[in-house]
Amino acid sequence: MKHVLVTGGAGYIGSHACKALAAAGYVPVTFDNLVYGHRSAVRWGPFVHGDISDRAALDAALRTWQPVAVMHFAAFAYVGESVTNPGKYYRNNVVGTLTLLEAMRDAGVKQFVFSSTCATYGVPSCVPISEDHAQNPINAYGASKLMIERMLKDFNSAHSMRSMCLRYFNAAGADSECETGEAHDPETHLIPLVLDAAAGVRPNVTVFGTDYPTSDGTCVRDYIHVTDLAQAHVLALQALQAGAASTAYNLGNGKGFSVRQVIDVAQQVTGLNVPVVLGAQRAGDPPALVGDARRIQAELGWQPKHADLADIIGTAWRWHQMQRMASK
Numbered sequence: 105m106k107h108v109l110v111t112g113g114a115g116y117i118g119s120h121a122c123k124a125l126a127a128a129g130y131v132p133v134t135f136d137n138l139v140y141g142h143r144s145a146v147r148w149g150p151f152v153h154g155d156i157s158d159r160a161a162l163d164a165a166l167r168t169w170q171p172v173a174v175m176h177f178a179a180f181a182y183v184g185e186s187v188t189n190p191g192k193y194y195r196n197n198v199v200g201t202l203t204l205l206e207a208m209r210d211a212g213v214k215q216f217v218f219s220s221t222c223a224t225y226g227v228p229s230c231v232p233i234s235e236d237h238a239q240n241p242i243n244a245y246g247a248s249k250l251m252i253e254r255m256l257k258d259f260n261s262a263h264s265m266r267s268m269c270l271r272y273f274n275a276a277g278a279d280s281e282c283e284t285g286e287a288h289d290p291e292t293h294l295i296p297l298v299l300d301a302a303a304g305v306r307p308n309v310t311v312f313g314t315d316y317p318t319s320d321g322t323c324v325r326d327y328i329h330v331t332d333l334a335q336a337h338v339l340a341l342q343a344l345q346a347g348a349a350s351t352a353y354n355l356g357n358g359k360g361f362s363v364r365q366v367i368d369v370a371q372q373v374t375g376l377n378v379p380v381v382l383g384a385q386r387a388g389d390p391p392a393l394v395g396d397a398r399r400i401q402a403e404l405g406w407q408p409k410h411a412d413l414a415d416i417i418g419t420a421w422r423w424h425q426m427q428r429m430a431s432k
């Protein structure tokens with residue numbers, strides 16, 4: 105059996121990737137410090153409690169499990185926090201990943217699938233954004249991920265470590281069998297907050313900015329189902345295993361939805377009213393991010409199965425309801 109070390113495998117996207125890896129015949133070994141991840145989300149393979157900044161823990165995990173590749177999700181990913189506390193992002197994301205890459209280099213593990221982000225593009229000069237678009241991040245989160253993309257190029261040249269950088273747009277939704285889903289603490293993401301407001305768990309949701317240069321003044325994002333993202337990671341890994349050269353791929357649906365549109369669709373899906381408060385812009389938010397993912401479709405045959413926003417929100421809503429029932 106081929107083992108894959110999945111850093112951050114107890115987190116939202118990482119746990120969906122573990123499920124997809126197991127379905128594809130790999131054994132996902134989750135390496136997670138559980139700062140944001142959940143032990144209960146580790147269901148598809150062994151668990152190692154460890155931090156990517158801990159070289160000894162990484163060495164031990166690589167020695168024990170002899171993975172064919174590493175899939176790297178472990179990161180801090182709150183855009184707003186990265187603006188107010190950039191050091192936290194550079195230390196954990198950049199320095200932590202460097203520690204991981206050096207441990208891999210010394211253990212002879214040469215394949216890497218990286219959880220990158222559309223935040224590396226900054227404010228785009230045109231949408232949809234292709235992989236060739238200039239990368240000028242406007243927040244420390246995006247900058248930290250771009251620095252890692254750069255490190256990966258250098259590790260490829262120096263150590264023949266091949267990598268796939270997957271630049272996601274906005275991950276959303278949940279496993280359709282409700283085996284895992286989104287459970288951030290604190291929760292800052294739009295769709296779970298909108299669903300909380302619909303369910304009355306929170307009094308309302310604040311719209312961050314109504315004066316953006318978009319059709320209705322609110323931010324536009326490209327929402328991609330987390331299971332479609334997970335499947336792309338498996339395809340990227342299989343391509344690396346087959347000898348593919350390092351590259352980067354966007355992962356989005358090529359369609360933008362404003363914050364107001366997301367709230368409207370959530371109201372339709374849930375049949376409930378979402379109380380809204382209009383607020384100021386959030387620092388670090390570009391007005392519109394929409395991805396052109398034709399390259400991964402053409403080269404790896406990736407096809408999103410849940411491209412419809414109502415479908416994405418519907419799976420999130422089922423997971424949300426299940427979590428609420430379980431906590432009663």
Ligand code: UDP
Nearest residue numbers: 183292293294297310311312323363386389
């Ligand atoms: N957003 C909002 N209210 C919230 C949370 C988010 O209006 O309570 C907006 C945010 O400004 C962004 C979009 O929703 O334009 C998606 O934000 P999210 O935090 O979900 O993802 P991000 O784009 O930061 O990865």
